[in-house]
Each structure stands twice: as C-alpha cells, then as structure tokens.
Amino acid sequence: MAKPTINDIAKALNITPSTVSRALAGNTRVSEATRLSVERKASELGYERNILASSLRRGVSDTVGMIVPRINRQFFSNVISGAEAILNPAGYNLLICQSHERLEDEKRGLQTLIRNQVAGIIMSHSLESENGNHIAEITRGSVKLVQFDRVFSDLPGAKIVNDNFTGAFLATKHLIKNGYRRIGTLAGGLVSAAYRERLDGYKSALESEGMTVDDDIIFPDTVVRDKGIERTAIAIERGCDALYCAGDYAALGALECARGKGLEVPRQFGIVGTANEIFTELTTPSISTLELNAFDMGNRAAQAFLDINSQNKTGLVTVTVPMRLIIRETSVRKPVTHTIAEI
Amino acid sequence: MAKPTINDIAKALNITPSTVSRALAGNTRVSEATRLSVERKASELGYERNILASSLRRGVSDTVGMIVPRINRQFFSNVISGAEAILNPAGYNLLICQSHERLEDEKRGLQTLIRNQVAGIIMSHSLESENGNHIAEITRGSVKLVQFDRVFSDLPGAKIVNDNFTGAFLATKHLIKNGYRRIGTLAGGLVSAAYRERLDGYKSALESEGMTVDDDIIFPDTVVRDKGIERTAIAIERGCDALYCAGDYAALGALECARGKGLEVPRQFGIVGTANEIFTELTTPSISTLELNAFDMGNRAAQAFLDINSQNKTGLVTVTVPMRLIIRETSVRKPVTHTIAEI
DNA sequence: TTGTAAGCGTTATCAT
C-alpha cells in the first residue's frame, strides 16, 4: 500500500539507490543490464518518481502556476488550454488558482503557488487589483512572471496583450460605417488597462469621424449581463442607437434590454461585443464581436515562460496579439449570412 | 533572490530552525515573544513555507488532483469550481489535468498526479477509456479516488453520478406528452455508463407509453455539434419528429439541422438536450435541457474526498444527484415564457 | 520553552 521508493527497488535488486536513480534518469553511466532490471522492477512494483523529493533535491520545479479570475469563462479556460498545449509537452504541469475577481483570493493564490515552488506564474489579475504591488511583494522576483490580457506594465516579466485599442477602434468604426449616429459604450472596469485601451480606441474612432465623445453615454462598470441590461436602459433613454460593449456578457444584456424595449436589432439599435464567447454566435440576432484569441494567447504566454526560463530572452517582452472583428448580425443593417439559417 | 528558509530566519534571530518551525506552525510550545519575532522576521524576509519539503517530511500532501476531459466545457469547469469551493477552505489545492477525451492523456495525467503525491484524485474518465484497469493500475490504492459523472463502478472509492436514467426518462416523457410521435435519440458514446443510462431512460419512457423502441433512430456517437447536425439529417429522413439528445452540443446541431431543412421548431420538430450549457438559453428557440448540477457535483465530489480522507466513511459511497428538466421552447408546442423576450 | 538530531525520497559529488 505504501508507495515504493527507489530504496525498495535497490533492496530487491541488491544494488544501491544511487544506481537505481541513475538508471531511471536515463543516465549513460550505468550498464544496460542493470538499467533493464531496474526498469522491470520499477514497473513491477508500480514505482512512480516522487516529484516532491526530486524537485526539492534538484532545486527546480516542473510546475507552472496559473491565476485566472474564473476558470469557467470561455476566454480563461481557453487560455489555460492553450498554455497547457505548450507546457505539457515541455514537461511542465499547471497548478491553477481562481481569484474570483477578488484581491484577497488573488493574494492567497499567489502565496499558494509560491509555497508550491512553481517555476513560473502565468496570470491575469482580478478586477479588484488596482496595481501590481501585492504581486511584486509576494513573488519578490523568485519566480518567472508572465501576465496576459490584464497586465500591470510596471511589473517585471513578459506580457501578452491583445491590441485592444485597435480592436475597439475597428468595432466602433464599423458601427459608424453602418450608419449609427449616437454610439455609447459599456466600457468595463477601468482599473484594467485592457478596458482603458478599449475605451481609448472607441473614443479615437468617434473623433476620427468628427463625432463628439459624450461622457454621458460611456458606462464604466463590470461587463456582466445584469449590468449590461441596466446600463443599456439608461443609454437608450439618453438617445443611443448603438453600443460598443467591452465584454460579450454586457453585449448580451444590451441585446436583451434593447429587444425588451421593443427596439429592432440591428435596424434600430446596433451592438458589438468583445470576446467571441460561444453564445454570441447563437443568439438571435447573432452578436458581432471581437475575437480575443484565447488559445493563441495561452500558447504565447506559455512560450514566453519557457523563453524566460531558459534565459533565451532576458529582457521583458510584450507581445501584442491583433484582434479580429467578427461581423455578425447585431451591427449590420442589411442581412448577412449566418451559421444558423433563418427561416 | 534565493528564497528565504527557516534557517535564514533562525540565523537572523539566533535561534534554531526547529523553534522557527514550531513558531510558524502555531505550536503552543513556544513563547509568545519568540513567536512574534519569528513572525515579524518571516514577513520581513518574505518567507513562504516550502510545501515540497513540508509535505515530503510530513508524508501528507495538501494537493488534490483532478482529471477532466476538457477544462473549457461549462460542465467540467463548473465541477472544478464547485470542488475548489470546498477544498480551498479545507486547505487543499487543485492540480488539474485534461485528458482531451484520450486514453493516453488520461494515463499520463494519472501518472503526473501520482508523482506529485496528490492526496486524492477526482476524475471523470475520457470517452476513449473503456474500463478502469489503467486507473486501478496507476493508482494502486495509494490515493483516494473520487469519480464523478462518468464512473467505472468496479473501481474503489466514491462515485458522484447524476440520475441519468430518470433524467432521460423525464425528458422523453415530456416530448411524448407534447405530442411527438416518433422520437429518436442522439445517445452519446455508449462506453460511458452515463450515456448508457440515459439511453435506458429514453427506452423506458417510450415503453411506458406503449411506443416501440426503434434502433434505426438511436444514434450512438460523440455528442458534438457536427455529429448532431449529421445524425439529425438521417433521423429526419427516417421520419423522426423529435430527438432526445444526451448532450447540448448535439442538441444545438439538431436545432441547426432541423431549421436548415425548413422545419419549424418546436411545431414540427421537438428537441431536448442535456447539460444546460449556457448557450441553450440563448438560442432561438431556446433549448429545453436537463440540468447536470455541475457545481453541486463538484461540491459533493470534494466533500466525498474529505470524508474518505478523514476516514469518516471508509466504505465506497455512491451519491446520486437528481437531474432537473428545464423546459424551454424547443420541446413545447404552445408558447412559454422565455428570458429573451420575443417581439 | 528551546535545542539536538534524524529522516522524508531523491540526486549530485566524490570515491572505488
């Protein structure tokens, strides 16, 4: 019942633990014969190397920590998958913590990861985190840091971000091109640089077309469904005929609100969201949105960790991933083709 | 840069590491004065306990492993969240592996978890796994096992399952009550007991109403969207006017296919899915489905682990969670209220 | 209350 160790194998074979260790490590300095007998005995006993002991002794860890606000958001779970796709083949495993968008949970998560001696931390901070002080304090440079999507630019390490400015710029421009004249925005929590950049892109698009930026129809708030419904009601009262939403759940709320108020979408009210959550394709009308490239970001974040870890790139890298505008139905006044055929 | 250890604290304070260890452990056998100075020094140096060393020495682990087919499925990510909600407060962390529905990845994941000395494994096996032999072989009883949703009943440990039979029974009965006369099923991969039970429930409902079970309209296959589209086309050719789908993605495919063929849903074609994925509420018409209680299952799985681990319950427990039928639009011939107001 | 010493399982260094 107790797990077999290299000592058990050594005893059974009348050799020393060091030889067993060498044989199992694929070390050259061991005879073919002993290696075979060791391997046979190991699988016979169901031996598995104790990573705790191994990592402790070697002073390095094969575990990478990850902190995300919520694991059950498509975006984050796809980033995780993307990171895993790179890290697993490279011999690393992921220890995942959720911050639930709370600062306290994020701190706790960071501590857990550090205590578990992770080689690096890949994270996207919670919306309650106003700066990276707690991250700097807990990590103290003892671990490679990679931030993605929501990043604090003053922290060391790699950063993988979307080109939020250009994305929001394109989305807003697209609404303008489609004839909407008073375009507001559900802007998201502006503590996050990602949301601030989207807001800047939105403003810039309006200005580039000679339209005025009106603070009365800019709604900074969390991009959840309920808030989307709530804020959209106000936006409509204030004469908006379209919204650029910095999150898809907010866009969903906007759609529900607009239709609930008897407005025809997209004829009377236009919407573009952000994230390309799976449901955006499935609503009626389907929601135009910005692709966040979650899986790709996960790939790049993991690769950035590997690069930093092997000292290939010492300097702090910032990778900017372009966002793609996916034009569906909520923003186009003439019919477009659609994956669910409308009868 | 190198992480501080209890030795560093001890040296700085001119005491021994054992005293530091006791002070940090909240041990009573240490003076209030030294405890305070130790705690102050620890936070000054940014000390965090090395869990690897601690676990190795204590012979117990604070990590629980989890293996799921895919982390980016709502169901699984919600089970993970549910498990975390119980395990984190209890002092445990989750190490998560994905099997990607592949047997090889599942084996590799199991090995990783065992090697990381996890205290227990909470898992739902891949669809490629035909039996639990590989699980028994790799775990060898060295770890507490909790299976959920997809379980091998011959393995030791706790099992948390949905009442798939009753759920599918109710769903099919509901379709019959709504006047559908030739009801097929997209049955899912029948290597999994969960899917077999759903099929049994489906059959039983038909029989209870004196309807014949026709193998020609039973489609065992993976419950992905494409397969749903594909199989539904055949089902319609064979005269089906409704489908019970053992998965929501298959149900989504069924909806797309039926509408693509010009059938009115629900008037001419009825659909009930399984899992209550978020999009089922957002399609037009919205998809009736069975609630799988993901978060709740995660709670129970975690609790089962804690119970087994503290030897409260030694015997193997099977917990059956009831499924709830959520009646939306795809299965009801008269209008029902709906979260997205229809204009 | 504090110190001493041994050991968890593995691996690196030095011998043989």
Place this chain on the structure above:
DNA sequence: ATGATAACGCTTACAA
C-alpha cells in the same frame, strides 16, 4: 559501472 555520503527544507521525537 557502482557505491557511499551528504544535502535539499522541513518536522518531530527526544533531550535539556
């Protein structure tokens, strides 16, 4: 090619 030994950081009898 193999063995002996020490050490990674922490905990815990046992001793003082």
